[in-house]
Amino acid sequence: MTITTELQDVVAESLVVDGAQLIDGEWVPSHTGRTIDVINPANRALIARVPESDAEDVEHAVQAAERAFPAWRDLNATARGALIFRWADLIEQNGAAIDSLESQEVGRPSWGPPPMAAQLRFIAGQADKVQGVSLPTYSPDTVGYTLREPYGVVGAVIPWNAPGPMFATEVGSAIAAGNTIVLKPAEDAPLTPLALAKLALDAGIPAGVVNVVTGYGAEAGAAIPAHPRIRRVGFTGSPQTGRSIMEACAKNLTPLHLELGGKSPQVIFDDADLDTAIPAIAAGITLNTGQICAAGSRVVVDRRVHAEVVDRLAAAMQKVTVGPWHQQVNMGPLINARQHERVCGYIDIGREQGATIVTGGGRPAGADFADGWFVEPTLFDGVTPDMRIAQEEIFGPVLSVIPVDDEAQAIEVANGVDYGLVASVWTQSVGRAVRMTRALQAGQVGVNNALGAGVIGAPFGGYKNSGFGRTMGADSVLDWTQVKTVSMREAPLPRF
Template structure:
């Protein structure tokens, strides 16, 4: 059990079985024997290798899930909850190591105490709260009620930007409902999901309940929605891939939820508390190097405070420190070369289309940045709503400022994109806050906060091309169940 990187702390190395994935409670290679290198984006050092799996490995995982399903389904819900609580405790106990592991493979600096245990604990509390309802009947000798039952073997595909939280969100809810699951993490960041699955086994969650198959999206990933015996699917990623997933699910009539991209507006009015808003907005776009679907990448600002907002944002972004995961910095590198080219390409597009580059726009200077996928925090001003940097998700630390004249224009600009994931409003007017919260087309609206709801158990999901369905809320376990109506009456006695 080892991670290849010698720089990894010992407690991190113990969390991952190099070259293996989890199928049926066993750590196994791909049936082909091929592997994928997982690299640290700060220096391109190999951290570990994982199996390059395909449809045959997914089939093996489905079979393992099918074998485990009857006993897991029939285990009483309180017992299932107890195992999830034990899993949460182990995640907490290994929180420092898990944070270090995720930091290495994603490239981010530490986010502090690892919160995934809390996510699992919140979901565990829902496991034995899944209830049906009694139904009215036409006669007193009939009883009607509903049952909420698991689907069976379900599937999930998660991205690389927050692999631990994404894994917990999908897996914990699915198995709390009594399903077994086959999940594929992104090939760039599969190690934290594998580590979390290892801790789930140690917690006593039976073999085959959680199966983690690693590989490329076009191979292992594509095999999950195409599999006819996977009964429900969750996908988080880009709208383009979401459409492909949805088309594959349509062929098997497989229900799914999609959590896709965002182009979230930060709407600032003249009465906003800029001392609070500016640092929150700067931190929001540079957190995880802007690789967050909820990141507020558009500042829609009332014209009377436009210049002050730009000056203060520029000063805040220039103070953002950049470096590798193990340093005390605010921002790390982008995940890989493809993403680096994408973000730098959008910066070039912004310049070409006439936006004013205020700060950033290049690679940080210095030998320590030469081998990693680093980019400077970047601020554009005088962005028109139709520019590509104002319309398309960049998924990097690039902020666009769009001045507007009044509240109505702010609403039009904020809603004038294909996405609708998160929106924020900065104002001291309660009336305006209420109006804006109703008018903004987004699944989450934050008033005087930068990344959305900021509440415990807030349902998370999008409008428009940001997807459909909700995760993380009080109904997250219910979403992994299907409803059965039962009508029961006593059979009449036979006549002789």
């Protein structure tokens, strides 16, 4: 296997170093001497290699973070925010290179300017808004107040589907609060996090404040929640791995937040504006090849408009263009062979359990698709709520349509899964919209939008098996702090 020009372009941009990770401000290999190939899922070409690290490398990163912590903690919050603002500027200046890098390792087509600069500017503005409160006291000679302080060294493990935004969300909030961090990106898409960490260093954020350790989840990833000197953990990924992370954190009583999977309903009533709903739903399930936890993968539709919705969704999904990252297409490949097998397996399960494929269901034909992990956008009709394709997260461009008779049944079906991440309601009735937003068991509910778009600083997180804790909102920095209560009174003068 040879290194393609993609790696040469990345190295030319000085964003990552082949075979190295970023610890204590230095590009270093793993002590194991082993590396992992980062593969372009559109053509299986080698993009770069990263270290195959383990617990010993995590220990080195923790030590670096511990050394950096006192000075970073004691730097005033406005100065920390200014460095994060500078980091955002560098990301913006390198936006084309970062977008290209993430497109190649994830497999998605270009999305244009990356969102990380805007994310970090929002976070930077929160850095010096971390405030304690004054407390009432029983006597006038006592003063009581609270301090919000960083935990110290914190850790995070992020997935492969949106490595850049995930990195900015976790790292930006953690360091804005005064923590130092050790982060393990997914082995399938570690290059964008490494590039962003390099730009953080270039922005003047001191060495050791941001450390990125690469490797497999069972080795490097598992070492983060298990580490006794990592004081808080953030994890985004599957519920299965989330449970393992939580068990590891429990041994050291380490607090954490979990952002896990979703099986999000798109509830369409008979008064919905289908001209708006249909394109949004089709785009939502095919964006990033359906590999988004918030993707609306279930269409819960009023039976009176069921046939029209199916016909229009099929037409919209048939217009979705598929291809490699460098083409002007709507959808790329799945991330790897394992994910391809998983998604195709669910398509087979849908058929076996009696659902009807309206469109898609196979692999695109042609030379552009021969080496990549491509799948067609797939629409199922005749789906019942108990089918596996209606209950389990597929994490692919597979949409299930479930007809219902009334509002009560729509609520029952929408809530009738283990997940509760995102839900959408399509209706022109204000009263129904209000009732549905209260009834739906989800951390985010959109009315007449597919993914909760258009809100700045909206807290993001889940109900039920979709996890707990919130990111991206105004409290995202506060969540990386702990509260200390101070009670102060003057000591009595000595008697002589």
